[in-house]
């Protein structure tokens with residue numbers, strides 16, 4: 319068990335004291351969101367990394383980068399260096415550290431038949447088993463005692479692949495992934511995910527806490543004010559309020575007419591049921607993985623924590639069938655990609671403003687809209703539960 323540090327314990331206590339004013343449980347119109355320190359304090363950031371990001375299923379990488387047996391990707395989750403490895407059967411995750419003297423094993427994406435530490439050339443199979451320790455017992459006296467090797471096998475981390483998305487649970491304690499996404503399953507019925515192809519990736523650096531990016535993603539209240547095109551596509555009076563079910567936050571709308579950026583020019587999912595046509599839905603899998611689904615595309619949005627006031631965003635775009643690759647659709651794809659780029663820049667402006675506002679003593683959680691913002695209270699409750707954990711289980 320890894321104990322929280324004294325500084326983490328102190329900030330945890332301060333945080334819990336601040337949210338004990340009922341802000342999370344009162345009706346939204348009387349409640350509030352998360353206090354400022356959760357967006358600005360370095361100790362709180364470390365507390366989140368140690369609890370929330372280790373005890374939950376956390377997005378770690380894209381399966382399309384792990385296709386051939388031996389493909390490897392180093393990633394970092396909850397402050398821990400991990401490596402994702404494609405074995406013959408599946409994608410597995412390990413702590414990315416050699417069991418001998420702790421050298422990081424994999425520092426860039428690559429393909430290899432085994433993992434070899436550059437320090438003293440201990441090697442590990444793709445399944446994480448130690449397979450060789452050269453000169454272990456002296457010059458030319460290599461390790462041959464296989465029964466003792468398991469002590470030095472790589473430390474495995476729980477890992478699941480769902481569509482193109484690889485999730486890890488470092489503590490090993492999270493509920494089954496299937497039960498976590500159960501609230502989504504019914505809403506995704508009728509979309510043939512087999513028809514999707516990864517197409518493009520957009521990356522952004524933000525001077526803002528990751529939570530502000532996710533909160534902004536799920537609430538559509540800002541659309542009329544920040545996104546002129548999006549507001550023209552679906553006006554405020556046609557927008558549904560966001561909802562939630564456990565760790566899944568969701569929102570959606572019907573649109574009257576398709577647009578080149580949304581279902582207008584690219585092929586749709588085959589045999590799409592009537593209730594999914596002219597419809598968009600979006601979801602957050604708490605804490606920081608989100609996606610939108612439309613008749614012609616799926617767009618993944620991840621906010622990667624970097625520091626209390628910094629995050630990185632990845633938007634991955636997937637189109638349907640020929641829409642992903644055929645030359646005749648290249649202009650249509652470019653239009654959708656440019657639209658996402660423009661929309662996200664419109665968001666970054668307000669997200670960074672909210673970050674700077676979190677330094678103000680005139681603000682500490684906000685006055686919320688009873689219609690649009692209950693989802694933000696739920697996000698705050700989930701975050702509070704997650705950082706209230708006492709310890710994190712080391713694997």
Ligand code: FES
Pocket residue numbers: 416417418419420421435436437438439440
């Ligand atoms: S540190 Fe990896 S083999 Fe020695």
Ligand SMILES: [Fe+2]
Pocket residue numbers: 534535540544545661665
């Ligand atoms: Fe937005």
